[in-house]
Amino acid sequence: MTHGLGNLRGDAQYASAQPASWTGGTRNGRAPRRILQAGDHVFETGDAQSEAYIVRCGHLKSYRVHRDGEEQILGMLGPGDVLGFDALTGRPASYSVVALEIASLERIPLGRDGIGEGDSAGYMNVVEGMYRELQRFSRLLYMDRHPAERRLAEFLLDFSREEGERGRSRIDLMLPFNRRDLACFLGLAPETLSRTFSRFQEQGILSVDNREIHILEYEALLLTAGEQPDSVPS
Incomplete structure (x- = not known):
């Protein structure tokens, strides 16, 4: 099983770095591509779900709003990520997803028994998306420690690696999250996050200009994350 997931992960990572296209114009009378502006929701908690999506460009955030009104950010979604897993079970959406910038989503058609018949690419995308979601929630649970x-x-290292998989720079990053959202995602007070960025700048690890991040000392960032400095990009 692990070997199979590894192969799927490699295929999906390659696909997410390539321009996405359909050979046909529509599927089931619906346009295969959905374009969102910043602030547009793909779906909100409680919405009926009938289709899943793969992100082709842009970034989105997934979140829940608790009964006390507090927002919990579950993750940041980018090219290659899949959303809308609730549609596979016929259940309403258990969380909300909103675009952080202009984004393009590709619909994954669902038949009576799940993914459309003969759609092996759609199946691979969904399995890869589930794998990423498990990894994402695993990191969230461990983060509080x-x-x-x-x-x-x-x-920053996770985002850097994801950008590298998409054929972008692992050193020069443009964060789609604003500071408030990033602090919420990391479980930090905004003031604590600002002080942490300042310390990284003082230590010469990062250069920061609002959302633009330049990693100056990748090895130092790895050591701060508790990793071995054996994967420093050139």
């Missing part, structure tokens, strides 16, 4: 410096370092 760490101090602020390690939480931020882990986030």
Whole structure:
């Protein structure tokens, strides 16, 4: 099983870095592509779900709002990520997803028994998406044990690697999250996050200009995250 998931992960990572296209114009009378502006919701908690999506460009955030009105950010979604798993079970959406910038989503058609018949690519995308979601929630559960410096370092390294898989720079990053959302995601007060960024700048690890991040010392960031400095990009 692990071997199969590894192969699926490699295929989906390659696909997410390539321009996405359909050979046909529509599927089941619906346009295969959905374009969102910043602030547009794909779906909200409680919405009926009939289709899943794969992100082709742009970034989105998934979140829940608790009864006391507090927002919990579950994750950041980018090219190659899949959303709408509730549609596979016929249940309403258990969380909300909103675009952080202009984003393009590709619909994954669902038949009576799940993914459309003969759609092996759609099946692979959904399995890869589930794998990523499990990894994402695993990191969220583990994150609370760490101090602020390690939480931020882990986030930046994860984002750097994802950008590298998409054929982008692993050193020069443009964060789609604003500071408030990033602090919420990391479980930190905004003031604590700002102080942590300042410390990283003072230590010469990062150069920060609002959402633009330049990693100056990748090895130091790895060590702060508790990792071995054996994967420093050139």
